[in-house]
Amino acid sequence: MNCTHFYFFVWVLFCCINGFGAHQQTQNNRHQAGDCVVTSYGAKCDAKTDDTQPIKDAINACAGGRYAAMIPSGKVCMTQPIDLSRDNSKLFVATGATLRMFPKKQWTNPKAPMFYAYGKTAVQIYGKGTLDGNGHTWYNGQQ
Numbered sequence: 538m539n540c541t542h543f544y545f546f547v548w549v550l551f552c553c554i555n556g557f558g559a560h561q562q563t564q565n566n567r568h569q570a571g572d573c574v575v576t577s578y579g580a581k582c583d584a585k586t587d588d589t590q591p592i593k594d595a596i597n598a599c600a601g602g603r604y605a606a607m608i609p610s611g612k613v614c615m616t617q618p619i620d621l622s623r624d625n626s627k628l629f630v631a632t633g634a635t636l637r638m639f640p641k642k643q644w645t646n647p648k649a650p651m652f653y654a655y656g657k658t659a660v661q662i663y664g665k666g667t668l669d670g671n672g673h674t675w676y677n678g679q680q
Contacts, residue, residue: 572607572629573599575614582612587639589617596626605629608636608666615639618649625659630666637669 573595576582580591592614595606605627608614613635621628630636641647651670654660662668 571602571604573604574607574609576609576612580612580614582608582614584613584615584635584637586615587617588614589619592616592619592628592636596621596628597623600624600626605661605663607631608634608664610634610666613637617644618646619652620649621652621654621657621660624657626654626657627661627663630662630664630668632665634664634666635669636666638671640671 575592575595578591578595580588600623607629610631610633
């Protein structure tokens with residue numbers, strides 16, 4: 538391998554490493570322009586209203602593509618268990634956003650986990666927001 542080929546190889550390697558790193562950083566810290574914002578699907582995200590169906594609608598609208606359903610920053614969305622019923626479903630919880638479960642006694646299916654995606658592939662839940670399972674109600678016996 539001559540010197541020109543070596544430098545070209547190093548340059549390609551450098552570009553690949555930095556390109557993948559930049560993509561991962563973007564994916565973890567902010568949403569993409571085409572993401573399905575849950576408030577656009579009817580979610581109130583006011584820490585009181587049941588936002589389960591609008592969240593499911595946003596997830597299903599974006600499933601299969603490169604975009605994600607997004608819980609926007611500064612919002613607290615209340616939900617029951619969420620069925621990630623399609624392959625390649627994505628849920629992005631932005632920094633400063635919270636996805637909070639209702640107490641278990643309010644769930645329509647109290648045996649379901651917070652998220653379930655039985656038999657599905659490429660399901661992602663990511664972001665720097667908070668997933669709040671409302672565990673204090675379990676711990677204090679308020680189920």
